[in-house]
Amino acid sequence: MTLLEIKNLHAAAGEKTILRGINLVINPGEVHAIMGLNGSGKSTLANVLSGKDEYEVTQGEVLYEGEDLLEKSPEERARAGIFMAFQYPVELPGVNNTYFLKAAVNAIRRERGEQELDAYDFMKLVREKLKVLDIDESLLKRDVNTGFSGGEKKRNEIFQMAVLNPRLAILDETDSGLDIDALKAVGSGVTKLRSPERAVLVITHYQRLLNHIEPDFVHIQMDGRIVRSGDRSLALRVEEEGYSWLEEEVRNGLVNA
Amino acid sequence: MSDAISTIEEFAGREYQYGFTSEIEAVTIPRGLNEEIIRTISAIKQEPEWLLEWRLKAFQHWQTMSEPQWPNVHYEKVDYQDIIYYSAPKPKKQLSSLDEVDPELLATFEKLGISLDEQKRLTNVAVDAVFDSVSVATTFKDKLAEMGIIFCSFSEAVREHPELVREYLGTVVPYSDNYFAALNSAVFSDGSFCYVPKGVRCPMELSTYFRINAKDTGQFERTLLIADEGAYVSYLEGCTAPMRDENQLHAAVVELVALREATIKYSTVQNWYPGDKEGRGGIYNFVTKRGKCDGDNSKITWTQVETGSAITWKYPSCILKGDNSVGEFYSVALTNHKQQADTGTKMIHIGKNTRSTIVAKGISAGNGQNTYRGLVRVNPGAEGARNYSQCDSLLIGDRCGAHTFPYIDVQNPTAQVEHEASTSKIGEDQIFYCNQRGISTEDAVNMIVNGFCKEVFRELPMEFAVEAQKLLGVSLEGSVG
Amino acid sequence: MSTSQTQTELAPYLQAWQNFLPDRAGEPAWLGTLRRNAFEQFEQQGIPDRTQEDWRFFPLNALRTTAFARPLPPALPSLQQMLQNHPLANQPGPLLVFCNGTFVPALSRLESMAAGIRVQNISTLLTDSPELLQPWLAQQNERQAGPFAALNTAFMEDGAALVLEKNCRLQQPVTVLFISQTLHQSSFTTPRLLVAAGENSQAALVEVFLSEGEQTAFTCSATEFALAAGAQIDHVRIAQENLQTIHISSTRAELQGNSRFASHNMALGGMLTRNDITVGLRGSGIHATLNGLYLAGGNSVIDNHTAIDHAMPHCESHELYRGILYGRAQGVFNGKIFVQLDAQKTDAKQTNQALLLSKDARLNTKPQLEIFADDVKCTHGATVGQLSRESLFYLRSRGIGEEEARAMLVQAFAADVTGRIPLETVSNYLQQMLPLRF
Numbered sequence A: 001m002t003l004l005e006i007k008n009l010h011a012a013a014g015e016k017t018i019l020r021g022i023n024l025v026i027n028p029g030e031v032h033a034i035m036g037l038n039g040s041g042k043s044t045l046a047n048v049l050s051g052k053d054e055y056e057v058t059q060g061e062v063l064y065e066g067e068d069l070l071e072k073s074p075e076e077r078a079r080a081g082i083f084m085a086f087q088y089p090v091e092l093p094g095v096n097n098t099y100f101l102k103a104a105v106n107a108i109r110r111e112r113g114e115q116e117l118d119a120y121d122f123m124k125l126v127r128e129k130l131k132v133l134d135i136d137e138s139l140l141k142r143d144v145n146t147g148f149s150g151g152e153k154k155r156n157e158i159f160q161m162a163v164l165n166p167r168l169a170i171l172d173e174t175d176s177g178l179d180i181d182a183l184k185a186v187g188s189g190v191t192k193l194r195s196p197e198r199a200v201l202v203i204t205h206y207q208r209l210l211n212h213i214e215p216d217f218v219h220i221q222m223d224g225r226i227v228r229s230g231d232r233s234l235a236l237r238v239e240e241e242g243y244s245w246l247e248e249e250v251r252n253g254l255v256n257a
Numbered sequence B: 001m002s003d004a005i006s007t008i009e010e011f012a013g014r015e016y017q018y019g020f021t022s023e024i025e026a027v028t029i030p031r032g033l034n035e036e037i038i039r040t041i042s043a044i045k046q047e048p049e050w051l052l053e054w055r056l057k058a059f060q061h062w063q064t065m066s067e068p069q070w071p072n073v074h075y076e077k078v079d080y081q082d083i084i085y086y087s088a089p090k091p092k093k094q095l096s097s098l099d100e101v102d103p104e105l106l107a108t109f110e111k112l113g114i115s116l117d118e119q120k121r122l123t124n125v126a127v128d129a130v131f132d133s134v135s136v137a138t139t140f141k142d143k144l145a146e147m148g149i150i151f152c153s154f155s156e157a158v159r160e161h162p163e164l165v166r167e168y169l170g171t172v173v174p175y176s177d178n179y180f181a182a183l184n185s186a187v188f189s190d191g192s193f194c195y196v197p198k199g200v201r202c203p204m205e206l207s208t209y210f211r212i213n214a215k216d217t218g219q220f221e222r223t224l225l226i227a228d229e230g231a232y233v234s235y236l237e238g239c240t241a242p243m244r245d246e247n248q249l250h251a252a253v254v255e256l257v258a259l260r261e262a263t264i265k266y267s268t269v270q271n272w273y274p275g276d277k278e279g280r281g282g283i284y285n286f287v288t289k290r291g292k293c294d295g296d297n298s299k300i301t302w303t304q305v306e307t308g309s310a311i312t313w314k315y316p317s318c319i320l321k322g323d324n325s326v327g328e329f330y331s332v333a334l335t336n337h338k339q340q341a342d343t344g345t346k347m348i349h350i351g352k353n354t355r356s357t358i359v360a361k362g363i364s365a366g367n368g369q370n371t372y373r374g375l376v377r378v379n380p381g382a383e384g385a386r387n388y389s390q391c392d393s394l395l396i397g398d399r400c401g402a403h404t405f406p407y408i409d410v411q412n413p414t415a416q417v418e419h420e421a422s423t424s425k426i427g428e429d430q431i432f433y434c435n436q437r438g439i440s441t442e443d444a445v446n447m448i449v450n451g452f453c454k455e456v457f458r459e460l461p462m463e464f465a466v467e468a469q470k471l472l473g474v475s476l477e478g479s480v481g
Numbered sequence C: 001m002s003t004s005q006t007q008t009e010l011a012p013y014l015q016a017w018q019n020f021l022p023d024r025a026g027e028p029a030w031l032g033t034l035r036r037n038a039f040e041q042f043e044q045q046g047i048p049d050r051t052q053e054d055w056r057f058f059p060l061n062a063l064r065t066t067a068f069a070r071p072l073p074p075a076l077p078s079l080q081q082m083l084q085n086h087p088l089a090n091q092p093g094p095l096l097v098f099c100n101g102t103f104v105p106a107l108s109r110l111e112s113m114a115a116g117i118r119v120q121n122i123s124t125l126l127t128d129s130p131e132l133l134q135p136w137l138a139q140q141n142e143r144q145a146g147p148f149a150a151l152n153t154a155f156m157e158d159g160a161a162l163v164l165e166k167n168c169r170l171q172q173p174v175t176v177l178f179i180s181q182t183l184h185q186s187s188f189t190t191p192r193l194l195v196a197a198g199e200n201s202q203a204a205l206v207e208v209f210l211s212e213g214e215q216t217a218f219t220c221s222a223t224e225f226a227l228a229a230g231a232q233i234d235h236v237r238i239a240q241e242n243l244q245t246i247h248i249s250s251t252r253a254e255l256q257g258n259s260r261f262a263s264h265n266m267a268l269g270g271m272l273t274r275n276d277i278t279v280g281l282r283g284s285g286i287h288a289t290l291n292g293l294y295l296a297g298g299n300s301v302i303d304n305h306t307a308i309d310h311a312m313p314h315c316e317s318h319e320l321y322r323g324i325l326y327g328r329a330q331g332v333f334n335g336k337i338f339v340q341l342d343a344q345k346t347d348a349k350q351t352n353q354a355l356l357l358s359k360d361a362r363l364n365t366k367p368q369l370e371i372f373a374d375d376v377k378c379t380h381g382a383t384v385g386q387l388s389r390e391s392l393f394y395l396r397s398r399g400i401g402e403e404e405a406r407a408m409l410v411q412a413f414a415a416d417v418t419g420r421i422p423l424e425t426v427s428n429y430l431q432q433m434l435p436l437r438f
Helices: A042-050 A074-079 A097-111 A119-133 A137-141 A150-164 A180-192 A232-241 A244-251 B003-009 B035-044 B049-063 B103-111 B141-146 B154-160 B162-168 B179-187 B428-436 B441-457 B462-476 C003-024 C029-045 C061-065 C076-084 C122-128 C147-155 C389-397 C402-418 C424-433
Strands: A004-013 A016-026 A031-035 A056-064 A082-085 A168-172 A199-204 A217-222 A225-230 B026-028 B087-089 B125-131 B134-138 B150-153 B192-196 B205-211 B222-227 B232-240 B247-250 B253-258 B263-270 B282-293 B299-306 B311-314 B317-320 B326-335 B340-343 B346-349 B355-365 B369-378 B386-396 B401-410 B416-425 C095-099 C117-121 C159-164 C174-181 C187-189 C192-197 C202-212 C217-227 C232-240 C245-255 C260-267 C272-281 C287-296 C301-310 C316-325 C330-339 C347-356 C362-371 C377-385
Touching: A004 A042, A016 A042, A016 A056, A016 A225, A031 A042, A031 A232, A042 A056, A042 A074, A042 A082, A042 A168, A042 A199, A074 A082, A074 A097, A074 B428, A082 A150, A097 A119, A097 A137, A097 A150, A097 B441, A119 A137, A119 A150, A119 A180, A137 A150, A150 A180, A217 A232, A217 A244, A225 A232, A225 A244, A232 A244, B035 B049, B035 B179, B049 B179, B125 B150, B141 B150, B150 B154, B154 B162, B154 B192, B154 B222, B162 B192, B162 B222, B179 B253, B179 B282, B192 B205, B192 B232, B222 B232, B222 B263, B253 B263, B253 B299, B263 B282, B282 B299, B282 B326, B299 B340, B299 B441, B317 B326, B317 B355, B326 B340, B326 B369, B326 B441, B346 B355, B355 B369, B355 B401, B355 B441, B369 B386, B369 B416, B386 B401, B386 B441, B386 C362, B401 B416, B401 C377, B416 C362, B428 B441, C003 C029, C003 C147, C029 C147, C076 C095, C076 C174, C076 C202, C095 C117, C095 C159, C117 C122, C122 C159, C147 C217, C147 C245, C147 C272, C159 C174, C159 C202, C174 C187, C174 C217, C192 C202, C192 C232, C202 C217, C217 C232, C232 C245, C232 C272, C232 C424, C245 C260, C260 C272, C260 C301, C260 C402, C272 C287, C287 C301, C287 C330, C287 C402, C301 C316, C316 C330, C316 C362, C316 C402, C330 C347, C330 C377, C347 C362, C347 C402, C362 C377, C389 C402, C402 C424
Parallel strands: A031 A199, A031 A217, A082 A168, A168 A199, B125 B205, B192 B222, B205 B232, B222 B253, B232 B263, B247 B282, B253 B282, B263 B299, B282 B311, B282 B317, B299 B326, B311 B340, B317 B346, B326 B355, B340 B369, B346 B369, B355 B386, B369 B401, B386 B416, C095 C174, C159 C192, C174 C202, C187 C217, C192 C217, C202 C232, C217 C245, C232 C260, C245 C272, C260 C287, C272 C301, C287 C316, C301 C330, C316 C347, C330 C362, C347 C377
Antiparallel strands: A004 A016, A004 A056, A217 A225, B026 B087, B125 B134, B150 B192, B401 C362, B416 C377, C117 C159
């Protein structure tokens, strides 16, 4: 069954229209990458999918597991299995990482009618994920993202993703501001979390993250629309030649249907 | 306006839980205040002559004073002649054990979650329960007595240990200290007394639970706590009152004395009735609390969580007289609806190498006004004194206010004093981040508020910390839909 | 204040007022009204006492007990000698010299200015073109400014005015020297500075207070700024009078949208110094900077009160005050920041740091925030301490003597404030004025 289906999605921030008809289908197990220049609306798409209320959907629809996604609140979407790794994860001073995650895990479990995890089982789960991702346990004692370096914040996002076990993970510019080691760590983390049940949507400006998370599909977004879809080679061509050849083709009306 | 913000905006208290009244027969004296009333109170309590004289001196002094105008709070003038200064549950007969206490009274405390039945209590907390003006029951007295610890009502201490009371009463807060302390000294009715002898570490939390019940009464209790050389005691105080449309006055005095190497931890969770959403009713909480680190290496820690009262005016303070003595103040003050709080601390450094820490967290919601007022004074002789103060404000909604008035007075060059203050709000992006992890807005706000207060909560004894967290949730609740 | 108090305390001022008024007969009527209202204000408010929160730490008894005379006319030769090599009197740009309340044209330099820029002494302007002054002079709320701003207005004789029309920019700073010549008798002066900056205009002013002679003096100064939208003004204020001087000043600035105002308040002398600086942010996008350095030794008292009123959204204010106290000096810092209900997105930062270098020096500081808007960033910090032992040790381990090492560290501490003055001559001058021993 299709996990996510975006049909002719239009969205605006205030007066400004940003998304102008996005169409995209994502199935379980697939990794999709959306690439594009700054201002092409990539992050807007991620925010609209996760329910940020700064954006107004003016046209189109989004089905998640066959249901209307757009009428759900952000927490309902999260509980239904959508996880967003933020471009700028916020700091929550005084809120302990472990406590925060436990609240999130149990909110999601409650929604699914599952038994809440007690402290013991929760810590077991958390330690297991730390080990898989090769992250130091000291992370558990810290406050959510507070005083973290850019790389630490991004790794914490991937760690949360591992613990919350989403059906659809959206990575919003997760590579921005990372040095090569942090990039590798994040990339390998995401790769480890690939599974036949889980789909991943990677939003990025550069190809370099895709060296570490190999996508099944690559889409190029321009001016609020997906103008070209292909496989990994599309990303490599963009890396080599930039976006101008595509802009040229778009001007000449060569947009994929 | 976004949903997240509107839910925070609605973040304004659900009904006060402890607003019930109890039908208990009481002995009260006529309204008003004069020498005769003071003599009557003293006579009811069968006090020695010296105490009556002390009360009368305090009363005479009080008459020369005027109510302080400087706090950043606004209220209708109190008519001191329209208050009943003494009200006590009528004893059915002479009490010899807890079993003989009015069952209605026991039920009242049960309802408040304070069981006076020793069997049902947490084994590590001893309670002195003060109902209106008098102490009604003290638990675990015998067990404590075995260690030489005296823990009883103030009246009982006057009867049984007059020499101790006489030695320390008014030594930390003299009757002339301020308007409300003078009033209290004149009319105080009861309270708690505790003495921990040399070298004894009190094995359980001592706690006083205050309840105002009767209408039109003021509550003027007095607590005196002495930790002798090398002693340790942790003391908890909790308060509630029924919902009434009139304002009720609570003017208590707490005196702590820590001798050489002694440690006192004094924790308060204050949940007096705050008044309704329009600001009708509620307690005027005008309290003087002060501790004296009298001996070298002594330590006093004040921890307070203030969520109740219409108006709070209190500055638990430390006089750091002994060399190397330590004073600490950890405070969370929450004002919602029309509540006003002007609270903070004074750290007076007198001894050498004295250290103090102040962590004050103010949360303002609704139309609440929250003022931090503090004084750090380093006297000329306080070589090597250190102070660190941090006061942070969290504003929820745009009709509340946060005010910070820290006074710093340094008269010794070797002192190091640092003060930091900040103001913040709960960010929409923080709420959204939590939402995106499946956490509801209400839980997110609670989580962030509790995170904001964490440094204070971790100073509270375990049982209280949980209660305080819940209380904060309750006081802010209602808000998140 | 009761009538009897008024009569005894204010008698000398009343006497001076009665002598002063007839001399002002030729002035425009509007000014007479201002003066009379101001004196009334002063009489009503009286000389504050320590029961008033804002004056708790400032001893004003000297103002009650000393009868300050109106000063003698300036003695030019010695004055000329004094200024000959003074770095601030010789920096480029217009110079206005006032001595004992009187303008001294002989020592001033009023170069011809571009159209739209008027730099002049106030009394000349009052004769020439009073219409230039009328909209601005004493138009800000005198009552709130307290009794001493009112006292200045009542007795104001002369001072400097800078009126800039729209888009006019001054390339060089305007230097204004107010000198108390107290060679033979005490003096009471009321120096005034007025700056009205039109839209997008720009200027820097250096206001300096000096003394010649060792007699007592009471300098009661008032400075007013009105910045229209987009205007940019830097104000350096240097008080360096003798150790018998009582210096009380009120500086008020009203700022409109997108303007930039920076105050650099340098208090380096005097017996009793009190500076009140009040800044009102009346539009959006304003940046206000309040920096200060105070240095006091002996038995001096230096008291700085600043107030920043954020009334509108999206403004920033930054405040840094540093104090150096030695001998038996007493320092007071009170910094108020108000953030009104409408002032969302305010970013206000205030820091006060003080060094106590002797066992009898004392500091009272009270950084004060009053916040009524929720979406704001406000912080304040205060530290009091002595020179870092580690730094001292480090310098000494490199062979630098203790005294010199202390002076170096104090210089460095001060340089963080003086270095923020965008006029190099002035910041260098200030660093040179710091004592070498503490």
